[in-house]
Amino acid sequence: MDHRFDVAERFAAGTAFVAGAPVTDADGREQEVIDPSTGEVVLRYAGAGPREVDAAVAAARAAQPEWDALGPAGRSTALRRLAVRLEEIAPDLVFAESLQCGKPERLSREFDVPGSVDNVDFFAGAARRLDGLAVAEYSPDHTSGVRREPLGVVGSIAPWNYPLQMAVWKVLPAVAAGNTAVLKPAENTPLTSVMLAEAARDAGVPPGVINIVPGEGPVAGEHLATHPDVAMVSFTGSTEVGHRVAGLAAGAGKRTHLELGGKAPFVVFDDADPEAAVHGAVAACLINSGQDCTAATRAIVHRSVFDAFVSGVADLMSGVRVGDPFDPDTDIGPLISPAHRDRVAGFVERARGAGARVVTGGRMPTHTPPGGAHYRPTLITDVARDAEIVRREVFGPVLVALPFDTDDEALDLANDTPYGLAASVWSRDAYRTARASRELRAGCVWVNDHIPIISEMPHGGRDASGYGKDMSIYSFEEYTTVKHVMQDITAVARKPWHRTVFTPR
Ligand code: NAD
Numbered sequence: 001m002d003h004r005f006d007v008a009e010r011f012a013a014g015t016a017f018v019a020g021a022p023v024t025d026a027d028g029r030e031q032e033v034i035d036p037s038t039g040e041v042v043l044r045y046a047g048a049g050p051r052e053v054d055a056a057v058a059a060a061r062a063a064q065p066e067w068d069a070l071g072p073a074g075r076s077t078a079l080r081r082l083a084v085r086l087e088e089i090a091p092d093l094v095f096a097e098s099l100q101c102g103k104p105e106r107l108s109r110e111f112d113v114p115g116s117v118d119n120v121d122f123f124a125g126a127a128r129r130l131d132g133l134a135v136a137e138y139s140p141d142h143t144s145g146v147r148r149e150p151l152g153v154v155g156s157i158a159p160w161n162y163p164l165q166m167a168v169w170k171v172l173p174a175v176a177a178g179n180t181a182v183l184k185p186a187e188n189t190p191l192t193s194v195m196l197a198e199a200a201r202d203a204g205v206p207p208g209v210i211n212i213v214p215g216e217g218p219v220a221g222e223h224l225a226t227h228p229d230v231a232m233v234s235f236t237g238s239t240e241v242g243h244r245v246a247g248l249a250a251g252a253g254k255r256t257h258l259e260l261g262g263k264a265p266f267v268v269f270d271d272a273d274p275e276a277a278v279h280g281a282v283a284a285c286l287i288n289s290g291q292d293c294t295a296a297t298r299a300i301v302h303r304s305v306f307d308a309f310v311s312g313v314a315d316l317m318s319g320v321r322v323g324d325p326f327d328p329d330t331d332i333g334p335l336i337s338p339a340h341r342d343r344v345a346g347f348v349e350r351a352r353g354a355g356a357r358v359v360t361g362g363r364m365p366t367h368t369p370p371g372g373a374h375y376r377p378t379l380i381t382d383v384a385r386d387a388e389i390v391r392r393e394v395f396g397p398v399l400v401a402l403p404f405d406t407d408d409e410a411l412d413l414a415n416d417t418p419y420g421l422a423a424s425v426w427s428r429d430a431y432r433t434a435r436a437s438r439e440l441r442a443g444c445v446w447v448n449d450h451i452p453i454i455s456e457m458p459h460g461g462r463d464a465s466g467y468g469k470d471m472s473i474y475s476f477e478e479y480t481t482v483k484h485v486m487q488d489i490t491a492v493a494r495k496p497w498h499r500t501v502f503t504p505r
Helices: 050-069 071-088 090-101 105-126 163-176 191-202 217-225 239-251 274-290 303-318 338-353 407-415 430-439 473-479
Strands: 016-018 021-023 030-035 040-046 142-150 153-157 180-184 210-212 232-236 255-259 264-268 296-302 357-360 378-381 398-404 422-426 444-447 480-488
Touching: 016 050, 016 191, 030 090, 050 153, 050 180, 050 210, 050 217, 071 090, 071 105, 071 163, 071 191, 090 105, 090 163, 090 191, 105 163, 153 163, 153 217, 163 180, 163 191, 163 210, 163 232, 163 473, 180 217, 191 210, 217 232, 217 239, 232 239, 232 473, 239 255, 264 274, 264 407, 274 296, 274 303, 274 398, 274 422, 296 303, 296 407, 303 357, 303 378, 303 398, 338 357, 338 378, 338 398, 398 407, 407 430, 422 430, 430 444, 473 480
Parallel strands: 153 180, 153 232, 180 210, 232 255, 264 296, 264 422, 296 398, 378 398, 422 444
Antiparallel strands: 016 021, 016 210, 030 040, 142 480, 357 378
16 A cells, blocks of 8 residues: 655645644755655755744643653653554654665665664563662661652654654653653655654644754754753764754753764674675675664674685675665665765775775666665775774765774774774674674673664663663653652651751750
8 A cells, every 4th residue: 555645735734843743834944855866855844943842842831840740651652642642643754764764665665664662662661660770678767768759841853864763762761750841853865754754743742842842953953952941962863963952951051861973883703604604794884874863884704714705795785786775675775865975985995095995886777767875885894993984974875894803802893993883793703702892892792693673671881982871760760760769767856967066965
């Protein structure tokens, strides 16, 4: 069944969603949603400006006490209904997500949308497990307990690569813990965030709990990050912008959580299953056209299997079908925009100019529409470890392969990056993989796989990849504050410690 719809008609009421209703006359600059596979504008909308951000924060602030007072079971019930509602509208979400990002429909249908529904479902359950330390007595005169309390209004800023998943990752732990949320999605991919807020309304989540303000980063984003009634700022995006946002928010005394860029190593030892490593590398590099913060970007491969790995990856990559996201035969769609494609191509051309070997790819396909932002899967070798393409985040379908001779060298190369988001190690030797799991500096280490995520486990990086966790109950550490309640159990008015301060006469 075809679930395509006319986007301009569907979002005619506006894209900002505040206090349970769309805002028809937002006061920000006009924004465009463009189909990156053709270059066609599918929606022009008035971006959210400071006025909508103020209204959204006010709505979130007004809604928060009652939402919190619903308690874990009450919030859980509403969020479970949201998961059901999202499942009902899954085909529409798949269409909108693929249209605005250019990701293959198959990826939206089998990964983005079910992953998002599962995450909502997880947080519906986790809302009932906001545990702290059990009651304890560390002083003979007191009982201590811990209250885990929401912060208030959470301001979230999300990127364009996985718009629905990012919206869910940012909003769900916040609201499950009793906060209310104002989310600023990337201005070029607002559609599924708005659909999430509409689904929440349809599921009976009270107005004001989830608000969406699509608008420009420096305008709507900075206004949100510095708003006096926002208690915490949660950001996912590039390292550069994340540092700026955290600086602004921290300067205003707010808690921050940053999920930033990555440059994941993919370490292949000589005893790895060669076919699994080759297939794993191609999938982990090309998922979402390589626009994935955890994508495999640096294949670090033992010299004895290096040539076989390179030719295996090149063979698979050259057969990858790049094209229309809605063609079931398409493996990877376009990048997010021609400007981003040109940025990716620039990295490859500079590497080529510096003497790197482009084994496959390194060009645009010839059969895709001229307005499309497609780029061929690309494998690069013969680069120095400090080359730009080895060090900087390219965020495209580009894999660099580097050989190594010893285990020490492999781990040293893998850790030679400012980033620390994800890494993988491929070997059949349990001692090797255990050592690598300990020594690789990253928020996630996969063993004989690369990319899978699950709602129950944390996602987040270190160093230039940020700090704090999305998903799992670990994310509640970001979105709650722990209050110590210490209660006297002696019923004695005149306590010995008082005498240290004053001596009653
Ligand atoms: P970006 O940093 O350009 O934009 C992210 C968001 O910040 C957008 O909503 C944008 O409008 C907003 N923004 C831009 N300037 C701003 C400002 N001055 N103040 C406030 N907000 C501002 O990133 P992008 O290009 O949308 O996304 C790609 C980046 O995101 C990559 O670096 C990728 O690695 C990273 N990413 C990280 C994770 C993770 O979990 N670590 C997940 C997805 C993407």
